[in-house]
Amino acid sequence: MKKALKTFSDPQKLQKWCAARREAGARIALVPTMGYLHEGHLSLIAAARKKGADEIVVSVFVNPVQFGPNEDYEKYPRDEKADLAKCRAAGATAVFFPTPANMYLDGYSTYITEETLAAGLCGARRPGHFRGVCTVVAKLFNIVHPHLAVFGQKDFQQAAVIKRMVRDLNFDVQIVVSPIVREPSGLARSSRNTYLSDDERTRAVALSQALRLAKADVAAEGSVPWRACRAKIVKMLEKAGLTVDYVEAVDSETLAPVKTLAKGVAVLLAVWCGKTRLIDNIEL
Amino acid sequence: MKKALKTFSDPQKLQKWCAARREAGARIALVPTMGYLHEGHLSLIAAARKKGADEIVVSVFVNPVQFGPNEDYEKYPRDEKADLAKCRAAGATAVFFPTPANMYLDGYSTYITEETLAAGLCGARRPGHFRGVCTVVAKLFNIVHPHLAVFGQKDFQQAAVIKRMVRDLNFDVQIVVSPIVREPSGLARSSRNTYLSDDERTRAVALSQALRLAKADVAAEGSVPWRACRAKIVKMLEKAGLTVDYVEAVDSETLAPVKTLAKGVAVLLAVWCGKTRLIDNIEL
Numbered sequence: 282m283k284k285a286l287k288t289f290s291d292p293q294k295l296q297k298w299c300a301a302r303r304e305a306g307a308r309i310a311l312v313p314t315m316g317y318l319h320e321g322h323l324s325l326i327a328a329a330r331k332k333g334a335d336e337i338v339v340s341v342f343v344n345p346v347q348f349g350p351n352e353d354y355e356k357y358p359r360d361e362k363a364d365l366a367k368c369r370a371a372g373a374t375a376v377f378f379p380t381p382a383n384m385y386l387d388g389y390s391t392y393i394t395e396e397t398l399a400a401g402l403c404g405a406r407r408p409g410h411f412r413g414v415c416t417v418v419a420k421l422f423n424i425v426h427p428h429l430a431v432f433g434q435k436d437f438q439q440a441a442v443i444k445r446m447v448r449d450l451n452f453d454v455q456i457v458v459s460p461i462v463r464e465p466s467g468l469a470r471s472s473r474n475t476y477l478s479d480d481e482r483t484r485a486v487a488l489s490q491a492l493r494l495a496k497a498d499v500a501a502e503g504s505v506p507w508r509a510c511r512a513k514i515v516k517m518l519e520k521a522g523l524t525v526d527y528v529e530a531v532d533s534e535t536l537a538p539v540k541t542l543a544k545g546v547a548v549l550l551a552v553w554c555g556k557t558r559l560i561d562n563i564e565l
Numbered sequence: 566m567k568k569a570l571k572t573f574s575d576p577q578k579l580q581k582w583c584a585a586r587r588e589a590g591a592r593i594a595l596v597p598t599m600g601y602l603h604e605g606h607l608s609l610i611a612a613a614r615k616k617g618a619d620e621i622v623v624s625v626f627v628n629p630v631q632f633g634p635n636e637d638y639e640k641y642p643r644d645e646k647a648d649l650a651k652c653r654a655a656g657a658t659a660v661f662f663p664t665p666a667n668m669y670l671d672g673y674s675t676y677i678t679e680e681t682l683a684a685g686l687c688g689a690r691r692p693g694h695f696r697g698v699c700t701v702v703a704k705l706f707n708i709v710h711p712h713l714a715v716f717g718q719k720d721f722q723q724a725a726v727i728k729r730m731v732r733d734l735n736f737d738v739q740i741v742v743s744p745i746v747r748e749p750s751g752l753a754r755s756s757r758n759t760y761l762s763d764d765e766r767t768r769a770v771a772l773s774q775a776l777r778l779a780k781a782d783v784a785a786e787g788s789v790p791w792r793a794c795r796a797k798i799v800k801m802l803e804k805a806g807l808t809v810d811y812v813e814a815v816d817s818e819t820l821a822p823v824k825t826l827a828k829g830v831a832v833l834l835a836v837w838c839g840k841t842r843l844i845d846n847i848e849l
Binding site: 292296300304370386387388390391392395396397398415416419420423424426445446448449450451452453519538 | 577580585588670672673674675676677678679680681699700703704707708711729730732733734735736737789819
């Protein structure tokens with residue numbers, strides 16, 4: 282039996298509804314997204330259903346605070362109507378479409394920073410990005426007060442930062458990290474893939490190929506010096522005409538750089554494919 | 566009928582207990598303190614009772630993160646046994662005595678900053694102070710998930726910063742600000758008064774006298790140029806042998822400086838009395 286899909290744009294109304302549902306005994310899941318939903322997002326909703334959530338709240342919000350001044354906030358793709366239909370089909374029970382004005386009231390002045398895990402990788406290249414992410418996620422947690430929240434492993438560093446914030450600030454929320462969903466070519470699903478030309482889309486396949494290379498190396502040899510493997514990956518990416526932003530191997534929990542690929546290590550990369558910045562990762 | 570007084574030191578155990586009490590329909594109040602309780606604190610507990618709270622959780626925690634490196638964290642007065650007895654007598658139902666180690670786990674790295682209201686006054690003189698306050702209060706909110714939380718008006722700027730944080734981060738917590746409790750001499754109750762010698766305690770009466778002067782001026786004349794009034798206040802404080810840290814008149818909500826004393830304005834001051842820093846304020 283499918284429930285009716287509720288929609289909210291007012292944080293206070295959603296907060297009230299969630300509190301009432303929680304009081305009535307419902308188990309609530311939150312799936313935070315920036316919309317323009319693809320199969321990756323839908324897998325997060327499916328993961329929430331699998332965890333036995335009675336109410337699945339999907340937030341759709343292109344959060345201005347996590348974009349830098351020269352980033353793609355304005356052109357980030359949006360399609361609320363399609364998102365709503367996809368949420369309904371995937372089994373969400375509520376969709377939250379806030380506006381920047383009702384999330385960041387006049388004189389907004391409170392921010393959350395995670396200072397260790399957010400310092401490197403994307404955090405170093407996108408100053409203020411994780412400050413924006415932590416702030417909006419904490420706001421969503423306080424509005425929805427979910428039992429669990431589902432994030433995609435595609436944003437590996439984001440998931441690690443959120444888990445740290447949850448631990449540090451004592452949020453009573455279980456964080457579920459759901460595997461990357463890929464296109465048949467291997468390209469990780471991303472709303473930003475819509476920016477790619479046909480040619481760029483073909484070249485972007487090198488990201489996942491490079492990560493499979495690292496995995497195969499470790500599978501064959503148990504542990505592998507990162508320096509040598511990194512060189513092979515960079516070569517492969519550059520051969521595909523991609524510009525490397527970073528290629529790093531880190532401890533999958535602390536995100537501290539490692540010198541040897543082995544189990545428990547994650548390889549993370551960010552590249553420019555034309556004017557589009559793409560990220561991908563693999564946990565070994 | 567008085568309830569038994571529960572004590573907790575483990576944040577997770579308190580969180581679980583509070584969640585169960587809330588689920589059972591109890592209305593929960595939080596009274597955050599740094600302990601060494603005096604009548605000011607007890608008035609906060611009384612305010613929580615008056616608001617109809619079924620459970621009143623008093624936290625007693627000298628929060629290291631809100632002290633600067635040259636401040637009085639180490640020597641701040643502590644007396645857990647007396648605090649417990651006072652909480653029981655005042656009608657608290659739970660006391661939370663966490664340790665720095667279980668509030669700030671290994672590798673702790675997440676902080677909350679309020680960037681506008683916390684910038685001036687005590688925030689300007691105590692860098693990082695309100696970052697520590699916001700962080701620990703958000704943690705306590707997430708642990709206790711109270712319906713209401715009571716703060717003292719004595720820390721006027723703190724109450725304003727907390728209210729802003731609650732608004733900005735969508736905390737579903739009602740903030741109650743309770744009036745300053747004074748000694749018969751007019752001296753505002755503070756755990757730090759214990760630092761004062763008899764002579765200093767006599768001189769410290771000038772703080773409340775100076776504030777009453779501002780109030781009397783406005784009562785007599787309706788609105789008063791701040792510049793002239795400020796000069797009188799400074800003179801009075803200096804005559805008592807106090808060293809002025811700041812004397813400011815601000816809008817009581819935005820904490821923006823004003824040029825004229827009138828209704829809705831707060832006069833805030835901080836002085837050094839020997840080696841002890843004292844604050845006091847009045848809302849006109």
